[in-house]
Amino acid sequence: MGDFSRISDYLGKFRNRKSEKGVAEKRALSAIYKTTGIVLENKEIDVRGSALFIRAAPAVKNEIFFKREEVLATLRALGSRIATIR
Numbered sequence: 001m002g003d004f005s006r007i008s009d010y011l012g013k014f015r016n017r018k019s020e021k022g023v024a025e026k027r028a029l030s031a032i033y034k035t036t037g038i039v040l041e042n043k044e045i046d047v048r049g050s051a052l053f054i055r056a057a058p059a060v061k062n063e064i065f066f067k068r069e070e071v072l073a074t075l076r077a078l079g080s081r082i083a084t085i086r
Contacts, residue, residue, distance in 0.1 A: 028045055071085060072084075
């Protein structure tokens with residue numbers, strides 16, 4: 001029985017990381033929408049560490065990059081750990 005509780009604790013760490021990533025992505029989508037008015041889907045962004053990666057059409061990416069500092073300021077106000085957009 002003790003082995004199963006250790007396995008459960010170990011797997012719980014991954015569950016927490018996945019939920020933290022989901023929260024970071026939702027904050028990023030919200031900040032991008034508030035700043036630029038652009039609606040992105042979850043599949044168009046990826047949060048890795050403190051970087052936000054945009055995988056959208058070039059015109060959409062350019063618009064976000066033009067307002068990069070405003071988006072980052074909004075992210076900081078939302079309590080996000082994202083520090084750069086790529």
